[in-house]
Amino acid sequence: AVFNIAFEVYIMFLSFIISGLPFAISKMVAESNSRGEYSKTHRIVKISTILLVCIGIVGSVALYFGSPFFALAMKEEKAIYAIQMIAPSIFFVALGTAYKSYYQGVSNMIPTALSQVTEAIVKLAAGYYLAVLFLNYGVEKTAGGAIMGVTAGEIIATAILMIMYFYGRDKKYVKSEKSDTAEILKELMSIALPLLCASVVANAINVADTTLVRSRLLDGGFSSDEARFLRTYRFSSACRNTCNIGCKHTPCNSRSDSRKQHKKSTNRDRYRNTSCGYAFNALCGYNVLDE
Numbered sequence: 001a002v003f004n005i006a007f008e009v010y011i012m013f014l015s016f017i018i019s020g021l022p023f024a025i026s027k028m029v030a031e032s033n034s035r036g037e038y039s040k041t042h043r044i045v046k047i048s049t050i051l052l053v054c055i056g057i058v059g060s061v062a063l064y065f066g067s068p069f070f071a072l073a074m075k076e077e078k079a080i081y082a083i084q085m086i087a088p089s090i091f092f093v094a095l096g097t098a099y100k101s102y103y104q105g106v107s108n109m110i111p112t113a114l115s116q117v118t119e120a121i122v123k124l125a126a127g128y129y130l131a132v133l134f135l136n137y138g139v140e141k142t143a144g145g146a147i148m149g150v151t152a153g154e155i156i157a158t159a160i161l162m163i164m165y166f167y168g169r170d171k172k173y174v175k176s177e178k179s180d181t182a183e184i185l186k187e188l189m190s191i192a193l194p195l196l197c198a199s200v201v202a203n204a205i206n207v208a209d210t211t212l213v214r215s216r217l218l219d220g221g222f223s224s225d226e227a228r229f230l231r232t233y234r235f236s237s238a239c240r241n242t243c244n245i246g247c248k249h250t251p252c253n254s255r256s257d258s259r260k261q262h263k264k265s266t267n268r269d270r271y272r273n274t275s276c277g278y279a280f281n282a283l284c285g286y287n288v289l290d291e
Helices: 002-018 021-034 040-063 067-073 078-087 087-107 112-135 137-167 181-219 224-234 238-247 250-258 266-290
Strands: none
Touching: 002 040, 002 067, 002 087, 002 112, 002 137, 002 181, 021 087, 040 067, 040 078, 040 087, 040 181, 067 078, 067 112, 078 137, 087 137, 112 137, 181 238, 181 250
């Protein structure tokens, strides 16, 4: 339960700082790539990487040193160490986001799939090993060790994406004519900010829900451990990722629009229907598992 609290803080914090940027990057990459502006495509990736690195550094530092505040806000003091151990993941997730978005924009999901499979394996292996290693040091250290597996997985996943990008890109376009940095940043922000605002509202509601539920359980006479278990069992955040599936067809639509193929709506409809189908199947799966 301490692990879940720390991971939930991490997810909420991550959503606050980078929401909207992956969508914006993939959309811009898809448009520029479809027009044959390959130098601009790599320029977008470069500018996005610099921006996300700065955001990642600030986010990791803020989460690490703000861990006591976040743990107390979630009514779980034992989660401080675990939050500190997962804080570096913010930087590596932010760094990898630019490359994931690039590959989504060019409709090459092999690097992303490879990095995610490797991340899951490393996360499981490292988390299990470190949890066992710190088992005799109390709940706080055990949860911290387990959640360090998340950080290790993100490091490996980001490294895979960066290696595949730098070895797979066409170098003749990297140092070609440069697009205006201010123009690219302006377009990025114009797409990302509305999504960021929506994410802030959604996550603020989730934070309030988490805090209020745990507070009411404690006020109702449950012990700290019982409230922790009941809150974790009843209110799982696993299904939230399902909501992201519907956005994955957007780069395909962007490529079509940038080529002025407005009449060819068949592909867009197919992408939308496929996304909705995946989301519906996932929701059915969650419902069956919940039973």
